[in-house]
Amino acid sequence: MTIDGNTAARAEAPCEVSGVRPGIDGTYRIDTVTHTYKRQGGFISELTLKQPSGDAGTDSRAGAAS
Incomplete structure (x- = not known):
């Protein structure tokens, strides 16, 4: 991200x-x-993520594929 x-x-x-989904x-x-x-000032940070915790990586919506 x-x-x-x-x-x-x-x-x-x-x-x-x-705010993703x-x-x-x-x-x-x-x-x-x-x-x-x-170049125009400031900077960005690019992250590689791992190890979801809690409800991250699961979808509780009805009929959603996990």
Whole structure:
């Protein structure tokens, strides 16, 4: 996932994903982070996520495939 630059994004830190959809939203552990500076200023952080916890990775909607 790609987010606006965030220096708190570090490997093994938790990452809360929300507003995507049921079955995706939830807490994950960050596997890797790459920070990239943009020419027009600021930076972005690219995260690779692993280990969903809680309800992350499950979809409780009726008829949804898990």
